[in-house]
Amino acid sequence: MSRPVVAGVDGSPESLAAAEWAAREAVRRDLPLHLVHASDWAPDRAPSAAASAVRRHVGRGVLRKAEERIARTCPGVRLTDEHAEAPAAAALTNAAHNAELLVLGSRGLGGFTGFVVGSVARAVVARATRPVVLVEAGQRSEDEHLPDEDGNMSLLTPYRDVVLGLDLSDPCDEVIEFAFEAARLRGATLHAVHARDDASTVALAPGEPGIGEGPRHEEEWRAFLAAVLQNWRDKYPGVEVNETVVNGRATTHLVRAASGAGLLVVGRRVRETHLGPRTGPVTLNVIHHARCPVAVVAHD
Template identity: 40%
Template structure:
């Protein structure tokens, strides 16, 4: 057993959905679950007095109510709760140092916002030292997963492999294959070729795609060997990387994208592909630090 699955919880619908997703993920990965609530960072619409005492009471009630519901469904899940006074973003990043996975809630299509305000949520996703997953409150597959496995039409872990070589690809593929093995899913590895690379339907177009496919196959080979029971599909397509990934995620129960590791907690950056996935892919999205 390694680090826990850490989820930010404030009692809002999106954070509760994230907690259910995180609990199932912890069970499948055989990891403990930590529910974290910052009583100084609560939803703006919480109908309670603003005194510190009432904020702490609200946080305790949220943690107790949610942990009881999760343990009713997953009786053997090692679960702990933590009520902290530190700002939510800092508390999550601190716990992420020793976590296997960090989980945030999202309010649905068009925004990435958990119990943190939107820009702070993106800040956490851009700085977390471990993989971080944004889970949409309106994802029907997540809700179905509380009581039964995900629907058959959502049976793929889609991973965007921008440059199919090197350590950056390895970090993404390790996470994707490990998750697929835990869930009994297939992996769809996606590489986009810019239109210029195909010479716009010139005679060399097929050769360009074949070369990209060969490079991707070479990158996938050690992971196929390490996870022989995980089915794998290669997806090579012409077009902008964002559009190719969104199209390929039609059957995804999880989409995995990467971002560069940051040398300082003062700056963070999510690339255009990660931004597009977080805003438009209907399933949970994992952002994996790499490189």
């Protein structure tokens, strides 16, 4: 059975934009869309029967609002919904386990507008084992496409690039495959970016000197990036690939590359610390500052 695309909705502009983006992605992938609304009660205070009834009524209204908007903007999608009476982060993380990908509003699902990414979205990104896409309020279908010759937004122009942030010290197949598949579905160019610093070193084989030791040769890094991507080029021959190796902070260069992109894809290593699940600093900074939708792909 196919996994659905899942979107978390709470009625906010961010979550409605996320639901629309998720609907378009579901159509691109020929998958159903499943909407989830969570009543965010505290786990130490179970709601009364009356409170539960109110929450169900409110939740149904939130889901109906999202469904009506999707019906206007993406009528061909197969749609189901769910009201989960549980803490939002837990409910959405659980929904993500059975999803092809989970889509959330990038200012969070609890109305924490003081943060670029709210506490619920941050918690889900840190815990979900499936890809999570974060979408800003105001994102429209035209925003995924390049402007026309007159600089106007259009649905008739090619899709904007898919940008892949790639760490060559730990290139991950799940992250690379997600980016290539996203580019294939859109007929978009894939722009792979690796940012290195002066201290970075990658060994090509045991016992061999690593790239970055001694004089820094950018061509060596480019050749290594090309080698990492070659199998994926062979698997996705229709995807045009541009490769960039730059020196400096990864966050700065990825946010810059994403400024004109349709989607930015980054990875998150699945790891537990004494403080619980964590999101790496580059990925966390990128999802706070990138202005296009960001896909965070978990990997071992």
